[in-house]
Amino acid sequence: MINQNNHDEIDNRTDRIRVALVDDQAMFRAGIRMLVTSQSDLEFVGEASNGAEAVSAAARWRADVILMDIRMPMLDGIDATRQILTEADSRDARPRVIVLTTFDLDEAATRAIAAGASGFLLKDAEPEFLLAAIRTVHAGNAVIAASATMQLFEQFVPPATHVEPAAFRELTAREKEIFLLASRGLSNAEIAATEFLSEATVKTHISRILAKLSLRDRVQLVVFAFEHGLTG
Structure with missing residues (x-):
């Protein structure tokens, strides 16, 4: 119907x-x-x-x-x-x-x-x-939440084999650091404190990372990281 x-x-x-x-x-x-x-x-x-x-x-x-x-x-x-x-x-x-x-x-x-x-x-x-x-x-x-997404994947999805996608290699060193923290479910505030950056700067980095990897949001970032063995 x-x-x-x-x-x-x-x-x-x-x-x-x-x-x-x-x-x-x-x-x-x-x-x-x-x-x-x-x-x-x-x-x-x-x-x-x-x-x-x-x-x-x-x-x-x-x-x-x-x-x-x-x-x-x-x-x-x-x-x-x-x-x-x-x-x-x-x-x-x-x-x-x-x-x-x-x-x-x-x-x-x-x-x-x-x-x-x-x-x-x-x-x-x-x-x-x-x-x-x-x-x-x-x-x-x-x-x-991204953290809850990671918990779900850890519980139900077998760990992925590490295969680094070409798009990931296009990220800068700083973007890769922030990607790793975001993939673990850290908030912008937590990433900012860890990396000694402002939350606005972290937000800008996250937006660029999502664009470069053609991802919709942070949940998809966690999925991408888990599926490619990029969670650290």
Whole structure:
């Protein structure tokens, strides 16, 4: 089942965050739809009941944020996330994906993050927390701390073989130092204290590192580090 709102109306509301939902439970979709449409800064642009429908509809939705259930028939949320992000026209056009899970420590959620999701939420999260998460990922941040991401990967993903990517070799010595600290989950303030830098300088370095490595956020930086054995 795919539902799509009137795009002419949506196009006239470019200031709104465009949100889509993928979940196989009709009642859950109805509740989320009502919650999102109740917010003046959000626009509900479509829904699907499984990953295959989501992949086929993603280009039409042009969503900024997709709420994606992990366990669904036909195509699960992990593969759907990977396909949607891969098939997006450009890096800037890729939606942010928040995966939804019923388990706090979930191996599937870890794999979804590795596939490109910007984090995960429990399906029983408070409505205010869900709305805050949508706004957070739209602003370019993740909804799970980098330190928590590292803990998830250490628990569920086998250690990676050290293979230094070509893009990583393009980082300066200082950027590599900051990358290593960020990959361990340190905050900007903690990195600044360790490296005797200002937080603004650290933020600038992090932005450059993400750009050079074509990463979306700090969570993806942790994933990149873990998958390439660059965690130190």
